[in-house]
Amino acid sequence: MFENRLKEALESVKGGEAVILMGFDGIPVDSYEASQRWDIETVGMEFSVVLKEARKAAELLNVGPADEMTIRTDQMATVLRVVSDGYFLAMALAPEGNVGKAKYLLRVLAPGLKEELI
């Protein structure tokens, strides 16, 4: 249903390895993997916990809802974008990948997905 849009976004990002649209309950909606380097479902599930913590912290700090997060290790960069209260996008990139473009594309992609997910 959403795979074409996920594929198009991923293929526009240098170093993009995989992207997933997932529920905050850890249930995947759709995904697209350009490589099998990581299991994007597991990545999404593990980092969904972190994103939920970020949203709780931002609420406590009263700085508006946390709608974007990036996590970087020496092997991987991951961009997470909240789509709605129930769903988020996660894109995993090689560490030298274009994180800025990933952020931009996920931000642009989110509103359309939100409309269709309701």
Add this chain to the structure above:
Amino acid sequence: MFENRLKEALESVKGGEAVILMGFDGIPVDSYEASQRWDIETVGMEFSVVLKEARKAAELLNVGPADEMTIRTDQMATVLRVVSDGYFLAMALAPEGNVGKAKYLLRVLAPGLKEELI
């Protein structure tokens, strides 16, 4: 002890509001605030929980240690950089601030701080 270096880093970042060097136990080491827009100690404490979750998730995913994280809301962008197992840096920026430069400067700053914190 570290305030001058924190001040220098913050003042080099467009939109930088405050920066803190803090223990993962939530105890502040040193901080510098260009404005009182947010309480950087509270920001550091709340987001330290998120950073710890990110480190746990990265360990489970076996993708190397999570050493950098950014969290964005409509009012604030925060860059977190791990200095050592015990300490991290957090810089809070206006949402239109230069997050890329903040990341770069914290990455450059961290090794020197690590040496002195042992």
